[in-house]
Amino acid sequence: MLTSEEQAFVDFWTGQRTRRRSVASRISSGLPLGVGIVVVLFLSIATGWYQRATMVMRTHSSVILMIVIAAIGIVLFMSYFSAQHEWDQNEERYQVLLQKQKSAGAAKEL
Template sequence: MLTEKEEKFIVYWEKNRIAQKKNTKQFIIGLTMGLLIGFTTLVLIFSGWYIRATMVANSKLSPIVFLIAVIVLSVFIAFLNRKYKWEQYEQQYLELLAKKKKTDKQVQQKK
């Protein structure tokens, strides 16, 4: 038997699975995470926290290339985050459907 929470999830995911796959909210959340990682790296490099890394960054690192890398990394993390979340929910949905089918089959066999 499925719990009430599992039944609600099945109903919710049946209605929203296509919309969630194209949802930009998850992409924005992932983009925020990626930008946070990139800007944290920028702060650590330019704050002089690790002197040797700061010297190497200042001598060999082009700021434009680094900013492009941060943006590319952020978009990649956003895409990966969105895809991962959707796959998690889809896997849970398929497992619950299989469980429901199995319990329905067992109930029918008992009758």
């Protein structure tokens, strides 16, 4: 038999699992982690604690463009894969709870 918390999760995930299949919804749900990493990256660049990196950035203007492109890549990568990991964990928990519910129902019939 499922607890009330487990049953609430099964009800919630039954509705959410089809809605969260699209790439756009996955990226939007994992966006804060990717943005947080990029903000920390830009803060470390802005403080100038690594003198050599600051020197190279000031002498080669194309480095700034590469940093922006890399930041966008980091945000997209971290957003998608953190959301994918969260979805996989929820799906696994959902399947386990369904099996538990099914086995509890079969035990009652005996």
